Amino acid sequence: MSDLQQIARSTAPIVLHDELAAFLGFTPLLSYTLEDAGKFAGHLCPTVATAFEMARRALRELWAGQAPERGHIKVDVASQPDAFANGPLAQVIGFVTGAAGVTGFKGIAGRFNRQNLLHFDATLTPFGSVTFTRTDTGAAVRISALGERIPGEPDMAPNMRAALSGDAEALRRFQAAWARRVKFVVEHPEQILDVQILNPTGSRS
Template sequence: MAENTTPTDTGRTEGNWAVEYDVEAIRIRDPVADALAVLESGDPFVVTYRDVVKAAGHSCPTASGAYRIVQLGLDALYPDEFPVRSEVEVLAAGPRDDATYGVMGRLISYVTGAAQEDGFGGLAGGHGDRQNMLTFDAFDADGAVPTFRFRRTDTDETVEVTYHVGDVPDGGPALGNLQQIIEGTASEDERELFADVWHGRVQRVLSDDSLFTVTTIEHSA
């Protein structure tokens, strides 16, 4: 991991993002996109952390944690091939109405397509069906540590990813500037300091594998 975890400032001009994060994109195939010729056959969708930020509406350790959880889980399940939407079941250890699990679940669903009963039911014959592929309160884990499992429905292989959110740096007193920023009373220096610390924490989550544990779940015969 690089020593410098501060994201790159892109000039903060209109039309540009204020910060550029350093993290690999997620590539995932979609059988519905294949069938409907949205993509060239066999090509994956490329989902970036920027895409997840757009879905969440903000960037924070929860959003970046969700991105890394799903990225690490898919990498472990599909080391030599693209993961496939509708073949990845997602199991969350916590409830949907939990502030952390609810947000993370939506973002992980955005990447994998896995959804509850209101998800896409697939094309004719259920091709690409994603309904009932996302389950909350699915297994027991330490409630203070966000934990998700990913299961390949074609092989039954399952991995568990735990996010040690308590090990993310707290950011220090600079984060106390947020209230003044919301109220519009913060100075430019206070805003800049807050942004540097806030996005530095996010980049740490995106680049520090020690914040996550990936475990293979063995199924009994």
């Protein structure tokens, strides 16, 4: 097992209640792991790990002491969908929370809707932040990821270039450095996530 796989499997999962899954007889509780997020994205990187931890923190703030309700979260990303890695970041957040764009599930008889719960808006600030809003209460939290706080790996870029040219030892060093950056995100999310409670009571007024 690789270092990255070990990190993914040792990271605590995010458990949510999903009323659609329960209604259709699948399961009332869904558990999402960092490994699941990596499979969904097709890779595991600091951005995927950051998205996972952003979702975890937002759900904890919005449903303190309760199981979060998947599909009852609106996600607004302060960015264009193709800017930097904000598109992939949003995809992972949507995977966990159930929030989807125009391709999302439209629901059944006015319930269980997932469509149009994920939006990109470059006019929002600060750029790159993600606002999570409960659709039932209006409670909201905005989270910004401060990726510059992830410790740098000065040799990672040259090792990556050498690895792409077929250097097996450089590949090993690159992968070890990559894993260390991912590990920092999941072990110290409080150091890279800036959290702003926008509407703690859930009042829609």
